[in-house]
Amino acid sequence: MYLSIVLCGLVLGLSEARDPAGQNLIVILADGYGATLLNNTKPDATFGIRHLATNGVQVDAVVPSFPTHTWPQWMSLATGLYTENHGFTADYMWDRKTNKSFERGVGPNDNDDVWWDDAKAPFWYTAGKAGVDVSCYWFAHCHRAYYDMVVQVPEKRWANLDDPHQTDNFRDIFPQIANRITKYQMYKQQLFLIRYANIAVAQRENGEDSDEVEQAVARFDLYINELQQLLEDRGLFTSTNLVVMSDHGFKPLQKEEQFFMEQCLPDFSLVKKVVNAHSMIMVFTNPEDEGTVHYEFSVCEVWSPMGDYDENDTPFVKTYRMSELPDELHFKNSRFMSGVVLITKPGTSVVTKELPTVPPNGDPSIDAKQASGWEPTVEEMKGIFVARGPAFRENERFGQIEMVDIYQMLLNILSIEPAHPHNGTWANVENMLSDGWESRGTADSSYFWSPFLLFSSIFAHFLIFY
Numbered sequence: 001m002y003l004s005i006v007l008c009g010l011v012l013g014l015s016e017a018r019d020p021a022g023q024n025l026i027v028i029l030a031d032g033y034g035a036t037l038l039n040n041t042k043p044d045a046t047f048g049i050r051h052l053a054t055n056g057v058q059v060d061a062v063v064p065s066f067p068t069h070t071w072p073q074w075m076s077l078a079t080g081l082y083t084e085n086h087g088f089t090a091d092y093m094w095d096r097k098t099n100k101s102f103e104r105g106v107g108p109n110d111n112d113d114v115w116w117d118d119a120k121a122p123f124w125y126t127a128g129k130a131g132v133d134v135s136c137y138w139f140a141h142c143h144r145a146y147y148d149m150v151v152q153v154p155e156k157r158w159a160n161l162d163d164p165h166q167t168d169n170f171r172d173i174f175p176q177i178a179n180r181i182t183k184y185q186m187y188k189q190q191l192f193l194i195r196y197a198n199i200a201v202a203q204r205e206n207g208e209d210s211d212e213v214e215q216a217v218a219r220f221d222l223y224i225n226e227l228q229q230l231l232e233d234r235g236l237f238t239s240t241n242l243v244v245m246s247d248h249g250f251k252p253l254q255k256e257e258q259f260f261m262e263q264c265l266p267d268f269s270l271v272k273k274v275v276n277a278h279s280m281i282m283v284f285t286n287p288e289d290e291g292t293v294h295y296e297f298s299v300c301e302v303w304s305p306m307g308d309y310d311e312n313d314t315p316f317v318k319t320y321r322m323s324e325l326p327d328e329l330h331f332k333n334s335r336f337m338s339g340v341v342l343i344t345k346p347g348t349s350v351v352t353k354e355l356p357t358v359p360p361n362g363d364p365s366i367d368a369k370q371a372s373g374w375e376p377t378v379e380e381m382k383g384i385f386v387a388r389g390p391a392f393r394e395n396e397r398f399g400q401i402e403m404v405d406i407y408q409m410l411l412n413i414l415s416i417e418p419a420h421p422h423n424g425t426w427a428n429v430e431n432m433l434s435d436g437w438e439s440r441g442t443a444d445s446s447y448f449w450s451p452f453l454l455f456s457s458i459f460a461h462f463l464i465f466y
Contacts, residue, residue, distance in 0.1 A: 057397070272285055
């Protein structure tokens, strides 16, 4: 009889110990999949996204940080900070002191400390320090060491924006994800960070309304549906949350609205470096030449309005001194800033042929058919956010949120407090979460101990009365 009680206690302990350690989280970041693109896509090519939204939540749009480039968004997502606070000013940066450039994470100097000094910890570092198991697939700088921790990411899974085919095998990792969750979730919460690049690649190379973009969107939607089916078949949506989001959208570049900076300058030597192209351009000068360069671009006839012009129309190019940049952009106090900044009308492109520039002349990005970088209020720049799982409400739609709002929500799902003050607003996201988010505390291992204590007490009783 006593032996039966002991065995019963052991079985109870083993059964309860198989419960997940906490909620798991899969974050899929679809580069360039803007809210406008999603809204304009045929219904039969959005079945997977709609299935996700029906079983979870969707927002009207995600308002990105300025500039609406890729790297600033990645860092705003990772830290919950605006650009001027996280320090990654644009896709391309130049440090006047060292004469080094940052080139979307793929340049020869992109790992230098000058870019990463004082960088705030990304949320995956905070999750890892809290005991969450982190897996990354093509997710930017996820393999970098932060402070006293590094996520072990095979080199073939490091983000490489120079490889347009890097995420072609996106769907092949789904079984790995499901298997890992099933095998390890009883011991550690699982966090997966996955980037999908093919939609952005198709837009840059082929332009809007192209067959390639339509196919890329439809293919991604098919993959999202397949992943949901797999998680449903495995019964993993009781413990696992799936977030599908994007960094920003794209807008077509108008050929008739492309301008060359050289046409505005009487003396090319006034400019030391031009950084970025098309939508937001940083112009570095010697301090004594800043006023002259600002004036020349401000009065440049090349992009001045011609003919019947309404004074309420947006000019092709706005020229700012750094101190004049609008406060609402949260940009002018960024690192590696130039004294003169050009911001173009959405769809207008400013490039250079002869001035020293980052990226260098001949870079494929100069000939892109679509671009990003304009103000966050431009509809085509806004991203998407759709999610389902135990942390989220079901079949509810919400208004706009900001990119900086998402950081705190992802950590809350993992029962972790943000590691630093951030720019997100909790009121923007709290209603998307299911009841009980307020009491979601730090995950512990009490479920291991309660059956163990039960078993121990029964075993002690057996010894006493044997």
